[in-house]
Amino acid sequence: xxxxNTPALSDKRLTLVWVILSxxxxxxxxxxxxxxxxxxxxxxxxTFSIILISLFKVRLIIREFMEVRHAPPWLRWGTxxxxxxxxxxxxxxxxxxMA
Amino acid sequence: MALAAHPTHPQPRVPxxxxxxxxxxxxxxxxxxxxxxxxxxxxxxxxxxxxxQQLLSLPIGVFNTLILLVSSWSMAxxxxxxxxxxxxxxxxxxxxxxxxxxxxxALKVLEWTLEFDKGIGITTNEYFSFxxxxxxxxxxxxLIGFIFLGIVVAQLRRGHQRSQTLVxxxxxxxxxxxxxxxxxxxxxxVVR
Numbered sequence: 001x002x003x004x005n006t007p008a009l010s011d012k013r014l015t016l017v018w019v020i021l022s023x024x025x026x027x028x029x030x031x032x033x034x035x036x037x038x039x040x041x042x043x044x045x046x047t048f049s050i051i052l053i054s055l056f057k058v059r060l061i062i063r064e065f066m067e068v069r070h071a072p073p074w075l076r077w078g079t080x081x082x083x084x085x086x087x088x089x090x091x092x093x094x095x096x097x098m099a
Numbered sequence: 100m101a102l103a104a105h106p107t108h109p110q111p112r113v114p115x116x117x118x119x120x121x122x123x124x125x126x127x128x129x130x131x132x133x134x135x136x137x138x139x140x141x142x143x144x145x146x147x148x149x150x151x152q153q154l155l156s157l158p159i160g161v162f163n164t165l166i167l168l169v170s171s172w173s174m175a176x177x178x179x180x181x182x183x184x185x186x187x188x189x190x191x192x193x194x195x196x197x198x199x200x201x202x203x204x205a206l207k208v209l210e211w212t213l214e215f216d217k218g219i220g221i222t223t224n225e226y227f228s229f230x231x232x233x234x235x236x237x238x239x240x241x242l243i244g245f246i247f248l249g250i251v252v253a254q255l256r257r258g259h260q261r262s263q264t265l266v267x268x269x270x271x272x273x274x275x276x277x278x279x280x281x282x283x284x285x286x287x288x289v290v291r
Contacts, residue, residue: 042291078120
């Protein structure tokens with residue numbers, strides 16, 4: 001069983017990832033509270049941004065917390081294939097549906 | 100010596116048991132199919148979906164997201180500590196993860212209760228059918244996650260013959276609960 005980095009470095013890296021994930025989540029909240037209740041309209045730019053940012057957060061969790069960045073290619077590509085499928089499926093459905 | 104010479108380029112390895120990864124990929128694709136069906140219905144009636152999602156508590160949703168993120172962080176630290184044979188620190192990480200998981204569960208139940216009090220239910224409209232289905236399915240996975248966290252604690256408390264693989268496998272499941280929620284939160288609470 002090997003250790004990719006020293007424990008202190010790993011701890012710092014994990015904490016940095018958590019700070020980034022939390023900051024993105026809070027930033028999303030700050031943007032959303034700017035919307036007036038009762039006046040929401042479909043917004044393709046907002047939807048695309050939200051979905052892509054969320055998938056970026058998921059990828060960070062998979063690569064860093066789940067340690068897939070050190071995994072064999074089949075697992076790295078498998079998880080990325082799922083993320084790509086989700087992005088294409090959701091954004092494609094939204095684009096076709098709202099056209 | 101080879102490891103010391105290349106500390107940042109370790110040999111590729113699967114974290115935990117490969118079987119758990121096959122299960123997680125299966126679950127991830129299954130949830131993606133739910134998400135796409137949700138999106139198909141959403142684009143057919145965007146006004147109702149937008150109006151309905153405004154009845155949800157965004158602060159509770161955001162807070163629950165932050166709770167699951169911090170639970171994943173403590174779980175990842177638990178795995179690292181266990182790998183480094185720092186078992187008391189690893190146990191603390193596992194207990195913290197359980198505590199955050201319980202906070203998430205309590206807040207989710209509170210949120211559902213507030214919605215029921217407003218007269219909102221699974222049959223209110225199509226949006227809320229999806230809302231209760233997706234959050235309910237996620238809650239079920241969260242409850243199963245507690246079983247895996249129990250396995251982590253049991254492994255770490257063993258005086259000998261601890262299985263790092265079991266710790267990593269259980270942690271992997273818990274992280275899945277986290278990343279599924281991030282997608283559910285985006286689709287139910289945030290998209291426009």
